[in-house]
Amino acid sequence: MAKPIFITPNWSAPENITAYTTTREGGVSQGDFEGLNVGMHVGDCENAVAQNRAKLPEAQKIVWLNQVHGNSVIELANDRVFDDVPTADAAITRSSIHHCAVMTADCVPILLCDSKGTQVAAVHAGWQGMYKEIIAATVQRFDISAKNLIAWIGPSICGKCYEVDEELARRFCTYAEAITQGSSAGKFQLNLPLVAFKQLSNIGVGQIFQSNLCTYCSHETFYSHRRATHNGLSSTGRIVSVIGLR
Numbered sequence: 001m002a003k004p005i006f007i008t009p010n011w012s013a014p015e016n017i018t019a020y021t022t023t024r025e026g027g028v029s030q031g032d033f034e035g036l037n038v039g040m041h042v043g044d045c046e047n048a049v050a051q052n053r054a055k056l057p058e059a060q061k062i063v064w065l066n067q068v069h070g071n072s073v074i075e076l077a078n079d080r081v082f083d084d085v086p087t088a089d090a091a092i093t094r095s096s097i098h099h100c101a102v103m104t105a106d107c108v109p110i111l112l113c114d115s116k117g118t119q120v121a122a123v124h125a126g127w128q129g130m131y132k133e134i135i136a137a138t139v140q141r142f143d144i145s146a147k148n149l150i151a152w153i154g155p156s157i158c159g160k161c162y163e164v165d166e167e168l169a170r171r172f173c174t175y176a177e178a179i180t181q182g183s184s185a186g187k188f189q190l191n192l193p194l195v196a197f198k199q200l201s202n203i204g205v206g207q208i209f210q211s212n213l214c215t216y217c218s219h220e221t222f223y224s225h226r227r228a229t230h231n232g233l234s235s236t237g238r239i240v241s242v243i244g245l246r
């Protein structure tokens with residue numbers, strides 16, 4: 001079995017930060033979930049998911065979340081023990097004991113750290129999370145100014161691949177550049193990674209880097225919920241974006 005292949009952010013984070021996003025490569029899941037699926041909740045064999053998760057660097061440090069497309073941010077404090085999977089869509093830590101992680105399959109994963117390498121966060125930002133301002137909610141939990149933060153926008157569905165109806169497009173009318181006319185009447189293309197960029201920029205995050213990787217375009221590398229739906233499947237796997245302090 002091939003080893004997992006990770007994507008590391010092309011950013012200027014300090015040396016003591018561990019950050020990566022998984023791909024489908026190197027896992028034991030089969031069938032519709034083939035590859036390194038880390039989503040325990042998607043209908044894949046739990047044993048396979050556990051084996052896939054165990055392949056991740058310092059796997060025991062990763063705190064998995066029950067993600068609900070909300071805007072709550074959990075702090076992974078030094079002394080905190082996670083017997084149950086906490087419900088949140090973002091995690092922040094100042095401890096090297098816990099690593100922050102968010103699972104995605106088209107939604108936008110965002111990794112954040114401060115320029116001194118003392119605190120890190122991971123955000124699961126789909127349209128719902130961004131509409132509910134989860135990015136701002138996470139940035140507010142850092143105890144330094146946003147201008148000292150570095151962000152990376154990970155692999156997610158691109159504007160060309162994400163068609164939405166007018167009602168959804170209208171929710172993001174503040175970000176006019178992120179919306180273009182779709183292929184038919186009443187349809188629009190929504191650029192979620194650009195909305196993420198704008199939100200990070202508007203709250204003053206000092207440095208913002210973009211992966212420019214699309215989960216739908218590169219469906220052999222990533223899981224894509226939209227692609228799975230277009231192929232008549234009700235579910236697909238998840239990649240995970242992880243950040244931690246060493």
Ligand SMILES: [Zn+2]
Binds near residue numbers: 157160161216217218
């Ligand atoms: Zn695309």
